[in-house]
Structure formats: structure tokens, C-alpha cells
Amino acid sequence: MNDNNHATIIPLLTKAYATELETVQNYLANSVWLDGLHAHVVTEALTEDITEELSHALRLARRLKQLGACPPGSLDLARDQTALQPAFKSTDIRHVVEGALAAERDAIATYQALIEACEGVDPVTQDLAVTILADEEEHRTLFEGFLKNLDINN
Ligand SMILES: [Fe+2]
Ligand SMILES: [Fe+2]
Secondary structure (H helix, E strand, O other): OHHHHHHHHHHHHHHHHHHHHHHHHHHHHHHHHHOOOOOOHHHHHHHOOOOOOHHHHHHHHHHHHHOOOOOOOHHHOOOOHHHHHOOOOOOHHHHHHHHHHHHHHHHHHHHHHHHHHHOOOOHHHHHHHHHHHHHHHHHHHHHHHHHHHHHOOO
């Protein structure tokens, strides 16, 4: 891999890494904050995903290291998940499900960009991105299902 390829792939890996860690923070807060009759299914899903998103972050950090880049510390991590901040009202399940869906869709777009950037130049990073993309699509399907349910019941 030449320096030109590095220049595209490392920022995308870093962006994905930041997103995974921000998702962990917001899923954690929302999983604890939500209340209400139907909240349990959503909070359980969020709690399960925390572990999975953290494992994505770890794999991305390892890949950054393999490419000669230091995984950034907290002060250098971008933050932009406005839709996934904990709800003003702790019973606002829809807010959390819609926020999670936005986060999963954003992650999917980042991994698709990473897969494209790796095409023909970095099969190892591409393979990692494909593997994580499959997990994110699974998460998206789960939250889409929750949203359908909320649409029926409300
Ligand atoms: Fe993830
Ligand atoms: Fe995810």
C-alpha cells in the first residue's frame, strides 16, 4: 500500500473508530436512562450492542496500529451523534430507536466508503470493513423492526 492509499484509508478507519466509541457511550447512557412498559426490549438490545460495538472499535484500533497509525485518544475523537443523545423524557422510546437507527445507518455509510477506498489496494482492511458492515446491517434491521412496532402501536 502506498502513501496515497494510506491518506484515504487511515482517516476513514479513524472516523469509524470514533463512531464506534461514541455509539458505545450513547447506547450505554440510553440503555440505563430509558423507562416504561416497552423499554426493556430496547434497552436489552442496546446493552448487547455495547459489547459488539466495542469489539469493532478494538479491531479498528488494531488495524490502525498495523498500518503504523496510533489510535486517537479521547481528546482527538470527533463527536457528532446529535440524534442519539439521551431523550429529554426517559419514556421516549421512539427518540432512542430513531437515534440508534441513524447511528447504524451512519456506520454503514462509513464502512461502505472504507470498502470502496480499499478496493484493489488493501484487502485486509477491506475484509475487516465487510465483516463489521455485516454486523451494522444486522443492527439496522433490529432497530428498523422496533420502529415498525412503534408505528403500529402509536
Ligand atoms: Fe459497530
Ligand atoms: Fe452497530
